Amino acid sequence: MSAVPSSARPAGAGSPGNVSRTVERLEGLAVLGTASAGAVRIATPALLESRVGAEDGPGPSIRSEDGPVGQRRLRLSDGAASVRFDVPVLAPEVAAGGPTVLPVADGAFLVHAPAGTAELGELRAARPDIVLLGNARALWAEGAPFVAAIRALRTDVGSAPLLWAPRVALPHRIALLAYLGIDLVDTVEGRVEAARGTYLTSSFGAVDPVPIRRERACPCLACVADPAGTLDAHVVEEYRRAIVETRAALRAGRLRELVESRLTAEPALAEMLRYADRELGPLLEQRTPVAADASRTYVLAESHRRPEMLRFRRRLIERYRPPHAKAVLLLVPCSKTKPYRNSRSHRRFLGALEGLPGLERLHVVSVSSPIGLVPRELEDVPPARHYDIPVTGDWTEGERRMVEEAFDHLLRSGAYRAAIAHLDAEEYSFLSARFPSSVPSVWTVPEGRTTSPAALDALRAAVSGVLDSAAPVPGGPLAVVREELRELAAFQFGRPAAERLFAPPVRLAGPPWFQRITDGKTDLATVREERGLFHLTVAGARRLAPEFPLAVSVDPTLPLTGDLFVPGVRSADPQIRVGDSVVLLRDGTLAGVGEAALPGPMMTDLAHGIAVRVRHREHASTDTPKTDESSRPERGPVV
Numbered sequence: 147m148s149a150v151p152s153s154a155r156p157a158g159a160g161s162p163g164n165v166s167r168t169v170e171r172l173e174g175l176a177v178l179g180t181a182s183a184g185a186v187r188i189a190t191p192a193l194l195e196s197r198v199g200a201e202d203g204p205g206p207s208i209r210s211e212d213g214p215v216g217q218r219r220l221r222l223s224d225g226a227a228s229v230r231f232d233v234p235v236l237a238p239e240v241a242a243g244g245p246t247v248l249p250v251a252d253g254a255f256l257v258h259a260p261a262g263t264a265e266l267g268e269l270r271a272a273r274p275d276i277v278l279l280g281n282a283r284a285l286w287a288e289g290a291p292f293v294a295a296i297r298a299l300r301t302d303v304g305s306a307p308l309l310w311a312p313r314v315a316l317p318h319r320i321a322l323l324a325y326l327g328i329d330l331v332d333t334v335e336g337r338v339e340a341a342r343g344t345y346l347t348s349s350f351g352a353v354d355p356v357p358i359r360r361e362r363a364c365p366c367l368a369c370v371a372d373p374a375g376t377l378d379a380h381v382v383e384e385y386r387r388a389i390v391e392t393r394a395a396l397r398a399g400r401l402r403e404l405v406e407s408r409l410t411a412e413p414a415l416a417e418m419l420r421y422a423d424r425e426l427g428p429l430l431e432q433r434t435p436v437a438a439d440a441s442r443t444y445v446l447a448e449s450h451r452r453p454e455m456l457r458f459r460r461r462l463i464e465r466y467r468p469p470h471a472k473a474v475l476l477l478v479p480c481s482k483t484k485p486y487r488n489s490r491s492h493r494r495f496l497g498a499l500e501g502l503p504g505l506e507r508l509h510v511v512s513v514s515s516p517i518g519l520v521p522r523e524l525e526d527v528p529p530a531r532h533y534d535i536p537v538t539g540d541w542t543e544g545e546r547r548m549v550e551e552a553f554d555h556l557l558r559s560g561a562y563r564a565a566i567a568h569l570d571a572e573e574y575s576f577l578s579a580r581f582p583s584s585v586p587s588v589w590t591v592p593e594g595r596t597t598s599p600a601a602l603d604a605l606r607a608a609v610s611g612v613l614d615s616a617a618p619v620p621g622g623p624l625a626v627v628r629e630e631l632r633e634l635a636a637f638q639f640g641r642p643a644a645e646r647l648f649a650p651p652v653r654l655a656g657p658p659w660f661q662r663i664t665d666g667k668t669d670l671a672t673v674r675e676e677r678g679l680f681h682l683t684v685a686g687a688r689r690l691a692p693e694f695p696l697a698v699s700v701d702p703t704l705p706l707t708g709d710l711f712v713p714g715v716r717s718a719d720p721q722i723r724v725g726d727s728v729v730l731l732r733d734g735t736l737a738g739v740g741e742a743a744l745p746g747p748m749m750t751d752l753a754h755g756i757a758v759r760v761r762h763r764e765h766a767s768t769d770t771p772k773t774d775e776s777s778r779p780e781r782g783p784v785v
């Protein structure tokens with residue numbers, strides 16, 4: 147059998163004393179869950195309220211205490227227990243030489259970035275509960291180095307430790323800091339700013355308080371009081387609102403949208419998000435589920451860089467090929483209704499073609515920003531039916547490029563004999579020069595409206611003209627559906643696995659919205675249109691041997707009775723994403739199938755929680771798939 151690429155569990159990991167982080171939901175590098183640092187237990191992401199003197203209050207806090215000379219003593223409290231850090235005062239703030247990783251308490255370390263890979267490797271081996279990014283404030287001011295420090299820490303130390311970036315957070319930065327995987331932020335900087343006379347808001351950053359207080363736009367006690375309360379009292383309230391708003395957005399799977407909506411508060415936020423999308427791309431993609439549960443808005447140029455969009459575009463080019471039976475490419479504009487095929491415009495396109503012979507030879511492909519090109523058989527794959535965008539008909543250079551790349555791939559890898567562009571010739575003129583001479587093309591929208599009678603007539607005439615001469619598909623339309631489903635499997639599992647899964651004998655069963663792939667007797671895989679991804683059965687997984695994709699190696703001493711928990715994972719394919727249909731192996735032998743509740747690398751980084759929701763086990767008396775879908779983690783991993 148194939149070696150399972152690791153993410154292998156480090157020796158001794160998962161033992162008591164290891165950080166006990168739990169995961170409820172992931173987005174960006176943010177983890178909604180709980181974690182402990184020593185005796186302190188904190189819900190992440192968290193705001194540490196800085197307290198001085200007799201100040202007190204509920205929730206996690208941080209307090210500066212008298213310490214030995216040359217050290218800053220910090221006490222982190224969750225309201226019940228506390229942990230003390232003795233932090234050396236380093237000068238200058240960005241260290242030149244000297245140690246870059248220092249213990250500051252049991253299980254707590256100060257990192258002065260940039261730290262070397264070797265030092266971070268030693269830090270990983272120490273399995274810290276919490277890492278303080280000591281020079282976070284100086285790194286943030288530099289921009290890119292802040293993101294580089296996060297990348298180094300999360301790559302070399304892993305996802306388990308809590309990460310605290312002291313004195314960086316202002317209310318409007320909290321959503322982005324959470325998205326970047328900063329688990330703990332504090333109120334220190336905002337209170338310093340308030341003492342300097344700065345009025346801070348989550349929406350606009352630093353602003354003039356006079357219009358806000360005159361309009362009573364801030365509901366906090368300090369702002370509604372007469373006379374008005376202190377800026378310090380206001381900013382603490384603003385921080386509290388910002389963290390609960392961030393947590394709520396994360397719980398709803400809309401943290402990225404909140405981050406983008408905050409970009410106008412400070413240009414540095416847009417810079418930082420750009421660095422993050424570029425430098426943290428692989429980490430962000432790793433944490434992004436392949437399943438989706440609701441539509442998202444993609445309004446700004448920054449939306450186009452979201453990891454799920456980049457992944458769809460990359461997988462189209464790397465994994466997908468147009469079914470061989472598709473002889474004619476038909477390009478159509480996308481629609482607001484998802485999936486596109488249910489939209490009024492797309493139903494009218496197909497209505498115009500009704501009764502024409504050989505329509506199974508026609509490959510309907512939608513053109514859309516920010517996703518690029520969406521072949522009909524991939525319309526249910528997230529995020530193809532989970533996005534909403536403003537439509538203006540103006541294409542930016544970047545949007546054109548993403549469409550052109552996908553277009554060139556389809557033309558290169560498909561077997562098209564002709565193409566029809568049912569698109570506004572002016573709006574999509576950037577595509578007209580890209581049709582190769584071997585694929586004659588015709589444009590069928592004479593006056594800008596794709597659903598006008600003239601356009602629909604032209605569409606029918608063009609399609610009937612090119613399909614007339616196409617030979618019937620051997621095996622008929624069902625053979626084409628099988629090819630389409632195989633491409634869907636290639637998109638999900640990669641091409642070699644899809645070819646093994648669809649090797650003869652293969653039959654299709656069930657309605658189009660819930661297709662079952664069988665070998666004639668036993669189900670191999672099922673796909674529901676709302677999910678857009680296959681679930682494997684054990685018999686289906688058996689077909690993937692010997693190179694099992696998305697495999698999780700299970701502790702051989704562990705009886706597999708219910709779901710698979712993290713301590714029972716020996717190693718996991720780092721390509722596994724939340725929602726993936728995974729194969730469970732025991733000593734290299736197939737043990738079951740399930741749905742990933744964590745990305746592969748987190749299955750071995752963490753010490754607790756569900757790794758895989760097991761759907762079928764090898765010894766199960768039946769391979770009949772569950773039809774209630776009760777164990778789907780479409781709302782993210784729940785522990």
Ligand SMILES: [Zn+2]
Pocket residue numbers: 364365366367368369370380381383
């Ligand atoms: Zn206020």
